[in-house]
Amino acid sequence: MAERLVGKPAPAFTMETVSGDGQDFGKVSLEDYRGKWLVFFFYPLDFTFVCPTEITAISDAYGDFQTLDTEVLGVSIDSVHSHKAWIAASSDIGGLGKINFPLASDITKKVASDYGVLIEEEGVALRGLFIIDPEGELKYQVVNHNDVGRSVEETLRVLQALQSGGLCPMNWKPGDKTL
Numbered sequence: 001m002a003e004r005l006v007g008k009p010a011p012a013f014t015m016e017t018v019s020g021d022g023q024d025f026g027k028v029s030l031e032d033y034r035g036k037w038l039v040f041f042f043y044p045l046d047f048t049f050v051c052p053t054e055i056t057a058i059s060d061a062y063g064d065f066q067t068l069d070t071e072v073l074g075v076s077i078d079s080v081h082s083h084k085a086w087i088a089a090s091s092d093i094g095g096l097g098k099i100n101f102p103l104a105s106d107i108t109k110k111v112a113s114d115y116g117v118l119i120e121e122e123g124v125a126l127r128g129l130f131i132i133d134p135e136g137e138l139k140y141q142v143v144n145h146n147d148v149g150r151s152v153e154e155t156l157r158v159l160q161a162l163q164s165g166g167l168c169p170m171n172w173k174p175g176d177k178t179l
Helices: 051-060 062-067 080-088 110-114 152-164
Strands: 014-018 025-029 037-042 070-076 103-105 127-132 138-144
Touching (some): 037 152, 051 062, 062 070, 062 152
Antiparallel strands (some): 127 138
């Protein structure tokens, strides 16, 4: 049985990254996000079919995340060189194009394993999405089968609910009363 992560300190990580414009390589750690909210999501592989729909939708909503003092980090088991090539490739050949946040490389698969989303027999991650608060506590996780993309609107709704500080009933939306 998988270990529960929600309500505990998020597993630490340090990974290589490529910037969303594909120009710069860097490194990122969980500690870099201290003091901000973080939407941290895994996708299976670069140059696949569902992944670009999710990543571009999250990129399109990046301004909404920034308004909520939230950073975004995407990660797969691909190398930063694969991420760079995917960002640079045109969409008509399966490319991603420029995005508004970095992509990280979990080439060792340790981070996917630590977050409980690694499919060991395939060597890829499930579609796991995590919301980590400014103190580093993991507040939310959702894991989808790799055939099904996630909802940016639901991610934003849950983020706003977590930031409200109240008890939020089912289908709560910003502006609704908390319990």
